[in-house]
Amino acid sequence: MAAAGPVRSVLKRALAAIVVLAVLAFPLVFARPFPRHVMIMIFLYGALATAWNVLAGYCGQISLGHAVYFGIGAYTSTLLIREAALTPWLGMPAGAALAVLVSQVIGYPVFRLRGHYFAIATIGVGEIVQTLFINWDWAGGARGLFVPIKRPDSLLNLQFHESKAVYYYIALGLLALALGVTHWLERSRRGYVFRAIREDQDAAASVGVHVAREKHVAIAVSAALTALGGTFWAQYVLFIDPESVFPLSLSILISLVAVLGGVGSLWGPVLGAAILVPLSEGTRVLLGGTGKALDLVIYGALIMLIAVFQPSGVIGLARRFRRDRRQATGAAQASSA
Structure with a gap:
């Protein structure tokens, strides 16, 4: 039994290595566009849900307006490409910086609210921003904006018309960045502060935590990571409008991906994306126009099922299964002794 621990550790590392190699080799094995597209969407929504998880899962501030930061990232990079001929690689940090600035402006009034009131306020902010962009002619209005097509394909311009393989690795990089930032936060002192605010912000304040400042830090990190995803999306589809x-x-959808996988955990949003994105994309392809809005029905049903039966998501279910198995093993060993 003493060797069980090291053996289990070696098996975990071997499994992790196999998964990493499989992910890296996927676009080389599956050359068809649709499987690559599905994986790109898994990485993108995994990154977006991980960004949302920083604010909602760790700090306890449930935002239902995160599309604001996604859209800011998409519009900032697209406008810089159109008006100043800048590379999207400069548009990414510019969009992230603007998203952080907007998040701080939004945070001052909405962080005075808690719980459902905070969530409702973020919905209102999202609707206001969408309406503004619909009516702003300088940003394309309701017609939207096309990203100028650059040829030949180039990493500098972040456009690849012949193959989605490079998009695949860039999306994977965005997910790795989001996971890396979250992992660092999770293990840092700030991560403990975030969780203290999530559990009881009054108690956290009573022991010296500057609650307002920490909330602003959480939303800044979350907004920046979300904006990076928006820039990537704009370059991937080459068209944006307020409705998209x-x-x-x-x-x-971003919040549901995280909730389905398990909020407040590192890998929960990734698991949620791995489950929900193929379901959504498969429904869209199989049913086409006849399945219009069916994805919204699926999202609503999943929200109800998760809220009633498994509030801690897939990660929580796996942890409970593992705990029950350990208890059963311990009981069996005790009875045999």
């Missing part, structure tokens, strides 16, 4: 980058349905 600012809708409430996008904010709900």
Whole structure:
């Protein structure tokens, strides 16, 4: 039994290595566009849900307006490409910086609210921003904006018309960045502070935590990571409009991915994306126009099922199964002794 621990550790590392190699080799094995597209969407929504998880899962501030930061990232990079001919690689940090600035402006009034009132306020902010962009002619208005097509394919311009393989690795990089930042926060002193605010912000304040400042830090990190995803999306589809980058349905989908996998955990949002994105994309392809809005029905049903039967998500279910198995093993060993 003493060797069980090291053996289990070696098996875990071997399994992790196999998964990493499989992910890296996927676009080399599956050359068809659709499987690559599904994986790109898994990485993108995994990154977006991980960003949302920083604010909602760790700090306890449930935002239903995160499409604001996604859209800001998409519009900032696209406008810089169109008006100043800048590379999207400069548009990414510019969009992230603007998203952080907007998040701080939004945070001052909405962080005075708690619970459901905070969530409702973020919905209102999202609707206001979407309406503004619909009516702003300088940003394309309701017609939207096309990203100028650059040829030949180039990493500098972040455009690849012949193959989605490079998009695959860039999306994977965004997910790795979001996970890396979250992992660092999770293990840092600030991560403990975030969780203290989530559990009881009055108690956290009573022991010296500057609650307002920490909330602003959480939303800044979350907004910046979300904006990076928006820039990537704009370059991937080469067209944006207020209905595609600012809708409430996008904010709900981002939050649902995290909730399905398990909020407040590192890998929960990734698991949620791995479950929900193929379901959504498969429904869209199989049913086409006849399945219009069916994805919203699926999202609503999943929200109800998770809320009633498994509030801690897939991660919570796995942890409970592992705990029950350990208890059963311990009981069996005790009875045999």
